Amino acid sequence: MRPPPSPRKADRRHLQVSVLIDVDVGLMRAGVASTGQAVALAEHIAGYPSLTLAGVQGYGGHWQHIAGYPTRRDAVRAGMLRLTAVVTALREAGHRVELVTGGGTGTVAADLERDVLTELQPGSYVFKDAQYADALADDADGAFGTSLRVSSQVVSVNAASIVTVDAGLKAFATEGPAPRPAPGRFAGSAYAFFGDEHGAVSRPPGIEVRLGERVELVTPHCDPTVDRYDSYHVVSVTAIIAIDAARASR
Ligand SMILES: Cc1ncc(COP(=O)(O)O)c(C=O)c1O
CATH class of the missing domain: 2.40.37.20 (D-serine dehydratase-like domain)
Structure with a gap:
């Protein structure tokens, strides 16, 4: 896969690229770690005519396989508070945040309860596997069958x-x-x-x-x-x- 052009190259070529700010909601894999870092990155993005801030992403991979819906839902709630704080800080600093994206197969129900995300990103639900079958075994809706x-x-x-x-x-x-x-x-x-x-x-x-x-x-x-x-x-x-x-x- 070809990497996207650097912002400077995109500026020179008069391209328009929509970007998301990745927010660390506790996974520690990537993303800004504080509201201050998010606002600083948004200011940086605003400095490039080719870039448009489309929104934020907060993906909690570490929540997806938590066994037992109440425990998983509580973990999501804490992480979504972090994401909401970033969205609020960005908006207060004058940045548009339209897309708030995140979530996976294990947290679909909890994400829908929270109403923070405007887009859900589950992938494994199409197939599901033994790992997810065990983790979601007690979920009320059975949370998808295994097809692969x-x-x-x-x-x-x-x-x-x-x-x-x-x-x-x-x-x-x-x-x-x-x-x-x-x-x-x-x-x-x-x-x-x-x-x-x-x-x-x-x-x-x-x-x-x-x-x-x-x-x-x-x-x-x-x-x-x-x-x-x-x-x-x-x-x-x-x-x-x-x-x-x-x-x-x-
Ligand atoms: C950023 C991101 N979003 C969504 C997903 C989908 O998660 P799942 O396949 O568990 O639904 C992943 C999986 O690695 C991911 O890294």
Whole structure:
């Protein structure tokens, strides 16, 4: 991906670029850390004719997987107070703040309760994964189903207690809980990594497992798992969608 032009180059080329001020709402990954820094950055932006301040971003990645809705909601509330303080300070200093963007899959309900954000940024909700399934298990609305699967195949049925499938450490981004069989013949079976290329799936009681049989596995963490593949199969409408941004972040 090409980086955007520097503000000076943009000025020279008479470009117009809308920018956001990233606000650290407690994640500590990036962003201004105080209202003073935000106002100083807004003044800096105002010094470039090519730049327009569109608003602010405050993303709390560290809240997304907090188990239990009340605890997650309280964390969001504290962070949104920080974001609101920045928005207020910018407006008082005469800057327009139209877009207030942030939020992720885990905080959608809490973000909607707060009414601070004008745009939500959830991404994982499209697929969800074992990590989110566990963290949001007690949420009232079930907070989205899991739709992404790695489709593995049984390559050995020789052991009494497990069958071996052809999806191991290389098939998944592995942080988070272990992959788990999706609803179907293997629902309730346990999966354990069995090396780079293999996994062990406990035999479902009373079921004859065939060599070559498919075992669909819910992923530990969906985003970086998607990045390991060149395409995925959308089975309900039978389409294959190329991932244009595959490995683009490296
Ligand atoms: C800035 C920002 N917004 C939104 C998201 C989406 O989060 P999720 O996929 O958990 O919904 C991310 C994820 O890394 C992010 O970094």
